[in-house]
């Protein structure tokens with residue numbers, strides 16, 4: 189049935205695994221043969237196991253990505269600054285290879301409008317259904333300004349978007365989180381530094397298909413010694429005196445700076461200090477400021 193449907197629709201299209209696939213269940217397909225092969229992999233070869241037993245076929249939406257986050261107290265919400273994620277690595281979908289924020293050109297009123305269009309309806313529906321939502325809501329958008337489509341809505345923080353938020357956060361998040369649980373989030377909004385933050389992910393050899401583990405990581409102290417740099421660990425573990433790779437997305441290198449250009453330069457100075465066999469990263473994080 190899926191193949192009959194594919195023969196009738198315009199390409200490119202999107203094939204999605206309906207289950208949880210760590211951000212790797214989305215396939216952009218621009219030729220019929222490739223699309224049929226993705227469907228066959230998911231439904232017949234069960235390449236993603238149960239996550240891909242049911243699939244969704246959607247129209248392709250062009251344009252940049254926009255990650256929204258809203259802290260919600262069941263009735264009210266506060267928007268966090270919009271962040272841009274970079275989803276692909278060498279053409280393949282990943283959990284996210286980097287992010288930056290704030291996004292130049294997105295005004296407070298535009299952020300308010302995004303909230304009204306993409307957050308308020310979800311909050312209202314969950315409340316109307318007797319399950320008011322408390323916590324972090326993360327709608328993922330794609331498309332050109334004023335014509336964005338919501339591709340997904342997550343009840344969790346984005347990764348690597350959160351690294352960007354945490355580097356720009358002033359003070360503690362605790363009061364905001366407590367207000368989400370049993371208060372009014374509008375009385376305890378998080379505050380943000382004016383600086384730009386960028387996160388660049390360094391991934392293991394073989395990511396996203398089959399990441400290699402156990403490679404010794406060098407240069408972490410040197411990278412962390414650069415002013416404004418903090419390296420977060422994701423897929424690492426200790427092995428004797430060494431830190432070694434232990435997952436797909438290995439490190440999140442984060443920087444802050446007064447301008448996006450300066451943050452971009454600093455990010456790649458920090459990444460240049462780090463070395464492990466087969467490491468992969470994108471070289472354009474923070475570059476694409478065009479909306």
Ligand code: GLY
Nearest residue numbers: 283284346347348
């Ligand atoms: N970076 C995308 C996500 O967390 O789903």
